Amino acid sequence: MKYATKRRSRVALAAGGAALALSLLVGCSVPGAGSGDGSSSFKISMYDPVNLTPANTWDYNLSKMLFTTPMDLDAETGEPVPAAAKSVESDDQLTWTITLQDGWKFHNGEPVTSASFIRAWNAAALGKNAWLQNGSFNKIAGYADLNPAEGEATTTELSGLTEVSETEFTVTLTEPFGLFPYLLTSNAFAPMPEAAFEDIDGFGKKPIGNGPYSIDNAYEPNQPVDVTRFDEYQGKAGNAEKITFVPYQSQDTAFNDLLAGNLDIVYPVPPDRLAEVDGLVDGRTAVSKIPNLNYLGLPLWDERFADVKVRQALSLAIDRDAFTEKILNGAGAPASSIAPDTVVGAQEGVCDACTYDPERAKQLLEEAGGWSGEMVLYGDQYAGRDQELQAMANQFKKVLGIDDVTFELSSYAKHAEIVDAKQAQGPFQLYMGAYYPHVSDFLGPLVTTDGYGNKTGYSNPKVDELVAQANALPVEEGLPLFEEAERLLWEDQPIIPLYYGYYTAAWSENVKSVPVGFSGLGDLRDVQVN
């Protein structure tokens, strides 16, 4: 599956290059003729972005067209490659030098300089501005001063940012972090022009970016947004001249709109329509393996889960292959480690107890003294969650003989509250989406003692130390330490990996192919319109 996907995107790239060359030739030999892709455009579904200031939104696809961040993820390898920056370098992983590309301009003509970045990052890091992605800046020196626990901040500038020249600035972190270039692929680190700060609310609706496309109409909640190719863009230009992003409340409606021919790309296809997708859009689909993990957290504060054998027995009792096939209709792969194989540093199969082995499960539970009493499974009300939990309950019943399994399904927010307050009295379903496709962004948040996504209360000083050490090293040097940390982790089995969720994109006959990438849809600049 993985190779099929990759090959498809490579083929698309080659075809794109040929088409571009051809259209250039045609454009030269026949003056005045409309070039083949001159008026090309496509319509794509999106979630309502709410705001378009780069560090104040969770939007991804539209933002990527409006802004270019210092680094970008390579479509093939998932590794950071220079985009708005010429280079991002460091000798000690503590102080990073960012050198910008020459001659780049914002859509209003303002040059993109070091100041454009420093200005944007300072505003995003200032707690008082309350921008959603403020937390992304917490590794930069001076962040704490802009976000005091009590009272007002005394300064509005990150002490770790220093302008060297118009095209060069340095970033000093609070501690060495070899994965800093990965962070710079996040939209939170996009630059902002001076004009943005004259009317920041207006900018959130109609941003002036430095990306391959500029926005035509100000964003209004739940209204389509049109963008047009920015001709002065110095990076890779998009194929389509115009893209329309259409927000949908319901992905079902978006999919129906695609079938009726009113939409060109739907992402993602609603999970309950995956079964019919092949018959409806024959061959016009692609699967994206977003860096994520669906898992069961275990309440380590509950003494019934204190014995690792109990935890491993529960994990061994789950038939993940049947689960992904029957419950998910193939919209996910069985998880056998903390991160899917498209992620740098992932080690498929390293979790010894993440396979289906009913005999061993039974034996381990017996060795641990068996299970007595009720078991409650906790989940949110995401569509289909009840089926997922029911399937697991059946297996705990069938394989381990735990008869009394009940559910507690709550709204997303309530579920989060139960889990955060450590009120769960049994395994709780959780989803983890990583910011970038590197195993560091799974291990750090999920299983280190202070990780923001650590909901089990798991704490292993050795794991913490290894992850901290690995984070401080350049990427390649850190990998063995991450691997060792993960091996230690599975000796304790604080969580039960279930599956890596897939998203499916589907497209209309107007579009040749749609690339998928490491965080969902691939680079929309590569989309070829027929």
Place this chain on the structure above:
Amino acid sequence: MAGYIFKRLLQVIPVFLGTTFLIFVVVYALPGDPIAALGGGKQHLSPSVYNELRQRYNLDDPLLVQYGKYMLNLFQGNFGTDFQGHEVSAIIARNWPTSIMLGATAWAMQVIVGIPLGVWAALNRGRFPDHLVGIVTTLAFAVPVFVVAYVSQIVFGVQLKWFPVAGVSAGWPVAFIVPAAALAIMGLAATARLTRSSLIENLQSDYVRTAIAKGMPRRRVVTNHALRNSLIPVVTFLGIEFGALMGGAIIIEGIFNLPGLGNQIFLAIGQQNGPTVVGISTLLVIVFLVVNLLVDVLYAYLDPRIRHA
């Protein structure tokens, strides 16, 4: 009459305060923290941003204080801002026209189709048309609105391609016909039933018998005597229904991706965006109260007995 209207106006105030307070309580008592929900699935809001936002939206005040602050703003015509900094009044102003168009179209369908269906059934009482209307209206009551909406979207939008699947780019009336029909179907069934039973009752009344005995043509008896009186409860129902249609479009607007108030509430509930939910609901309460008031006044005008009751 003036006294009646004044008394009726006074009643509106406690009803308004009561309903808005209830909405407020329900929205703010929803489990889960609305600011944490802003963090997306990532639980990654930094503590400083979290605290700043809670403060900005008075979320740490006791509920009564929050309600008081909200009402004070509201009486100055200020619906406040949502948790993302958008003016709720701007959201309302932008989405209002779509909801009115949808509601009015659905309402017109109820009048144009519902009343004649009821009359047809009543005049053919016990015969085939009556049974047919009975079956069709029962079906309309029984099938959930969202099922009607999804099925009609797939049949008329995706398969037959007669109407757009979603959105308003095709303009009125084309873009509104299918969603309005889905929205109208239940009220339409109710209108037909109400017209039918009301007309049957009147056709059996003494004054109709007298008119027939005098030798008046049946057609005139039905239209001039029986139907006019029979429509009084129907008009009342349709009046209230107009208010209900404004607010009842939450599911329909979501499914057909119409940028109306219902869609905004749909979105806001998902985001736990309390100010938007309360703002739009409050507005709908106002609309509902005003329509109700008008209906009562009209009713009192038509039937003097009500004024003195």
